[in-house]
Amino acid sequence: QVQLVESGGGVVQPGRSLRLSCAASGFTFSDYGMHWVRQAPGKGLEWVAVISYDGSIKYYADSVKGRITMSRDNSKNTLFLQMNSLRVEDTAVYYCAKDPGYSYYFDSWGQGTLVTVSS
């Protein structure tokens, strides 16, 4: 079965950087687009970014564009989210999620990793 395991979250000061990872298993990772979705404490879901199956196409939410870079290593079945110039408002649980295929929705989710931006 599909398994997505996020890691790399933690407490970081405003302006600093953090890199999240998502290890995928149970499916052919290189065949599917992948997303990051975040959820601030007590708030709703917010889409962050998507990457195509081969990494050639990426789209970002306006709230993170220019500060966040999504990438993937298909040889290691791993997804990444490089977050720079972090802000207090980036505090959230970050989920990686699998796209069923050029569909831009999420048929499997990880359990999430918490990022706290605080001085």
Next chain:
Amino acid sequence: SYVLTQPSSVSVAPGKTASITCGGSNIGSKSVHWYQQKPGQAPVLVVYDDRDRPSGIPERFSGSNSENTATLTISRVDAGDEADYYCQVWDLSSTHVVFGGGTKLTVL
């Protein structure tokens, strides 16, 4: 940017039918997807492409989409359905995924 509007809360008695709406401009022309999220858990897809159910999702969950409103309907509601529900679309014009604000379903 495209906006999806959901009621913040819906209440329903056990055994009854709950309807959760998702409003958006000409949303009927888009594919709508619905997620259920229970406290402390990741979201789960319950309806995709307006009305299709993933394997393992009970037939009690159904969806519809027309004109400016999409609806998630849960029949024969039980306490286990109490959760937050989110609608979601892909907005091609902005190349953004868009979520509704979420609806908290309370089973009385």
